[in-house]
Amino acid sequence: MAILIQQPHYFGDEAEEIAASNNEKEMVLGGGFLVPKTNSFGHSFRDYEAESERQEGVQKFYRKNHSYQSYDFVKMMREEYGKMKRGEMSIWECFEMLSEVKDESDPDLDDQPQTHHLLQTAEAIRKDYPNQDWLHLTALIHDLGKVLLLPRFGGLPQWAVVGDTFPVGCRFDESIVHHKYFKENPDYNNPNFNTKYGVYSEKCGLDNVIMSWGHDDYMYLVAKKNNTTLPSASLFIIRYHSFYALHREGAYKHVMNDKDVENLKWLQIFNKYDLYSKSKVLIDVEEVKPYYLSLIAKVRIT
Ligand SMILES: O[C@H]1[C@H](O)[C@@H](O)[C@H](O)[C@@H](O)[C@H]1O
Ligand SMILES: [Fe+2]
Numbered sequence: 666m667a668i669l670i671q672q673p674h675y676f677g678d679e680a681e682e683i684a685a686s687n688n689e690k691e692m693v694l695g696g697g698f699l700v701p702k703t704n705s706f707g708h709s710f711r712d713y714e715a716e717s718e719r720q721e722g723v724q725k726f727y728r729k730n731h732s733y734q735s736y737d738f739v740k741m742m743r744e745e746y747g748k749m750k751r752g753e754m755s756i757w758e759c760f761e762m763l764s765e766v767k768d769e770s771d772p773d774l775d776d777q778p779q780t781h782h783l784l785q786t787a788e789a790i791r792k793d794y795p796n797q798d799w800l801h802l803t804a805l806i807h808d809l810g811k812v813l814l815l816p817r818f819g820g821l822p823q824w825a826v827v828g829d830t831f832p833v834g835c836r837f838d839e840s841i842v843h844h845k846y847f848k849e850n851p852d853y854n855n856p857n858f859n860t861k862y863g864v865y866s867e868k869c870g871l872d873n874v875i876m877s878w879g880h881d882d883y884m885y886l887v888a889k890k891n892n893t894t895l896p897s898a899s900l901f902i903i904r905y906h907s908f909y910a911l912h913r914e915g916a917y918k919h920v921m922n923d924k925d926v927e928n929l930k931w932l933q934i935f936n937k938y939d940l941y942s943k944s945k946v947l948i949d950v951e952e953v954k955p956y957y958l959s960l961i962a963k964v965r966i967t
């Protein structure tokens with residue numbers, strides 16, 4: 666899969682301005698994207714304690730995820746999957762493969778295929794930011810890394826593909842969902858890895874921080890390997906969209922550099938659409954396909 670697209674035009678302060686005007690819009694009913702109060706099960710979004718038909722499965726998922734995602738495990742996966750020897754395909758082909766993919770980590774989604782989630786995110790963000798076509802494409806592809814669950818990509822278990830992500834090699838922040846399960850992680854009691862900075866240093870930049878392995882980092886590696894010309898904000902969104910401890914809770918800011926701070930603004934905009942567009946309202950793929958194909962047409966397949 667190759668991703669080569671024209672560099673979008675946007676200015677440093679634009680994210681801030683857009684975010685500010687969008688917040689205003691949210692106050693006005695009927696204008697802009699409205700954040701729903703509840704998910705399709707009638708609970709608040711991302712309520713990991715709420716009793717629901719999803720709760721037990723999600724909890725089991727995080728127990729495994731937090732126990733097995735260690736520094737050594739991630740290093741090994743990055744090395745292996747960085748080789749990119751799983752074949753070539755177009756973005757749309759890859760998108761279609763996600764119709765077979767379900768995400769067991771998500772308390773807000775039932776068993777609807779991931780293709781719906783991608784279209785819901787992309788269409789919601791497109792309505793509010795009609796001129797930022799790079800954001801539309803970013804939304805359409807941000808979860809494509811979940812193909813790792815499919816046999817062709819190694820059929821990885823859910824705990825190694827989905828769920829929130831977090832840095833390894835330093836202390837697991839308390840704000841991470843189901844933090845208690847980290848006690849079973851081999852790094853938890855390792856003095857090299859369980860301090861505030863661990864193997865990192867102040868403002869070293871997220872680029873130098875190793876994140877738990879999953880669909881975010883994989884898709885980022887794919888984009889990089891193909892010498893994508895997507896803007897750095899887009900790559901940042903793809904790579905850190907599951908890093909809720911950072912973009913929602915404000916943890917790990919001490920390792921961010923100035924560029925990260927800039928890109929985080931776009932990620933925080935994107936996150937509202939990624940999270941709150943999850944609903945039972947389905948989008949007609951055939952209707953919107955030509956638009957997304959036109960975006961992908963700016964993309965050269967190698
Ligand atoms: O359950 C969800 C889902 O797997 C998303 O794709 C991921 O980005 C979220 O952070 C995670 O919590
Ligand atoms: Fe995701």
Ligand SMILES: [Fe+2]
Binds near residue numbers: 782786807808939
């Ligand atoms: Fe998503």
